Amino acid sequence: xxxxxxxxxxxxxxxxxxxxxxxxxxxxxxxxxxxxxxxxxxxxxxxxxxxxxxxxxxxxxxxxxxxxxxxxxxxxxxxxxxxxxxxxxxxxxxxxxxxxxxxxxxxx
Amino acid sequence: xxxxxxxxxxxxxxxxxxxxxxxxxxxxxxxxxxxxxxxxxxxxxxxxxxxxxxxxxxxxxxxxxxxxxxxxxxxxxxxxxxxxxxxxxxxxxxxxxxxxxxxxxxxxxxxxxxxx
Numbered sequence: 113x114x115x116x117x118x119x120x121x122x123x124x125x126x127x128x129x130x131x132x133x134x135x136x137x138x139x140x141x142x143x144x145x146x147x148x149x150x151x152x153x154x155x156x157x158x159x160x161x162x163x164x165x166x167x168x169x170x171x172x173x174x175x176x177x178x179x180x181x182x183x184x185x186x187x188x189x190x191x192x193x194x195x196x197x198x199x200x201x202x203x204x205x206x207x208x209x210x211x212x213x214x215x216x217x218x219x220x
Numbered sequence: 221x222x223x224x225x226x227x228x229x230x231x232x233x234x235x236x237x238x239x240x241x242x243x244x245x246x247x248x249x250x251x252x253x254x255x256x257x258x259x260x261x262x263x264x265x266x267x268x269x270x271x272x273x274x275x276x277x278x279x280x281x282x283x284x285x286x287x288x289x290x291x292x293x294x295x296x297x298x299x300x301x302x303x304x305x306x307x308x309x310x311x312x313x314x315x316x317x318x319x320x321x322x323x324x325x326x327x328x329x330x331x332x333x334x335x336x
Contacts, residue, residue, distance in 0.1 A: 147322045149265070156315060156326035157257075157265065168324070200265050202322070207279055209255065209267035 114138050116201050118212035124220040131188040133215045135201030140181045145204050148177055148186045149211075152197045160199075161186060191217070222246040222325045224316050229330030236306050240330055242299040242316030250274070250294040253319035256301050258312035259329075266312075269301065270319065284310075306334045 115138040125131055135148075143164035149157040159168040161177035164184055174189040188195055196219050201212040228240040242254070255270040269290040270279045278290050289302040299316050311334045317323035 145321070149323075151265075156328050157317075157323070158326075159322055159324050162322045162324075168322075198264075202265075204321070209257075209270065211257075211265040211267065214264040 114141060114203060114205075114208075114210060116203055116210055116212035118199075118201055118215045120215060121213075122216045122218060124218050125191055126220045127191050127193055129191050131186075131191055131195070131217055133186040133188075133199055133217070135179075135184045135186070135212050137182045137184075137203065141203055143180050143184075146179075146184055147202045147204075149200045149202060150195075150197050151200065151214075152194075157200065188217075193219075222318065224318065224325060224327035226314060226316050226327045226330035229314065229332045231333045231335065232306055233336050234307060234334055236334070237302070237304045238306065238332060240301040240303070240314055240316075240332070242301075242327055244297045244299065244316075244318070247318070247325075249292075249297040254292060254299045255317045255319055255323060256290065256299075256314055257317055257323070257326075258310075258314045258332075260309070260312040263312075268314070271299070303332070306332075308334050310334050 117136045119134045146164040148161040151157040165177045176187045178185050198214045198216045200214050223245045225243045256268040271290045275292050287305040291300045313329040315329045316327045318325040
């Protein structure tokens with residue numbers, strides 16, 4: 113079983129600052145099956161990044177994803193007020209799907 | 221416009237049963253894998269189950285295997301999750317999601333509360 117571990121658990125930042133979120137897999141994984149989601153209170157999760165580095169439709173270019181193997185990163189270049197939310201990394205295979213435990217980006 | 225609308229969530233006693241539904245519209249439902257994902261109060265997202273486009277392949281998380289059954293009716297554009305032997309730790313908001321590899325569209329969720 114592959115485990116995804118996100119860090120930090122909570123990130124306290126101000127609007128305009130850069131956010132760097134990490135997700136580490138317990139073993140090397142395929143980048144093509146790796147994604148990031150955003151979830152705001154009372155809303156459904158939204159796909160941000162797929163294939164580790166490709167932005168989903170309608171996602172602003174301040175969001176970027178990178179990484180390979182076991183280490184993946186979501187970067188928000190300049191935080192907007194609407195970006196304060198919980199972010200999950202996600203990996204899927206032929207017979208499983210798993211999420212990280214989430215990183216909360218909160219207003220400092 | 222792609223829409224996924226879950227229903228069927230309720231308060232149920234431990235050991236009870238419940239069937240969730242997810243009505244899909246705005247896309248060719250029969251062409252996609254579909255999944256259920258849940259989020260317990262104060263916790264993160266957890267994948268529950270998935271089903272392929274024609275219903276011939278089903279997948280389950282270990283925590284629900286043998287208790288939950290996923291199915292679909294492509295004529296009705298509807299996904300189901302039959303839940304039996306419900307436990308306290310099944311309490312969660314249950315989302316259905318469309319899979320295009322990644323889970324690209326999600327519903328708003330339906331709340332299942334297991335409590336005596």
